[in-house]
């Protein structure tokens with residue numbers, strides 16, 4: 001698949017590091033956290049950038065483009081704002 005490696009991504013040529021990064025965004029990461037705010041609104045959290053995802057079961061994070069896997073969502077851990085950082 002040499003030709004695929006030579007395809008530019010966002011105007012840049014692939015370097016091995018960039019290639020790994022680009023591929024990793026396309027491998028689904030499971031959504032494992034739900035953030036619950038004080039007014040009891042709850043949002044899934046992106047497993048990569050930890051931003052709130054406004055809609056459930058979207059295929060990609062709209063902030064970072066990470067592909068999402070919802071298989072484990074029913075086991076997701078509830079977090080509160082401010083508790084996600086140590």
Ligand SMILES: [Zn+2]
Nearest residue numbers: 046049061064
């Ligand atoms: Zn994200």
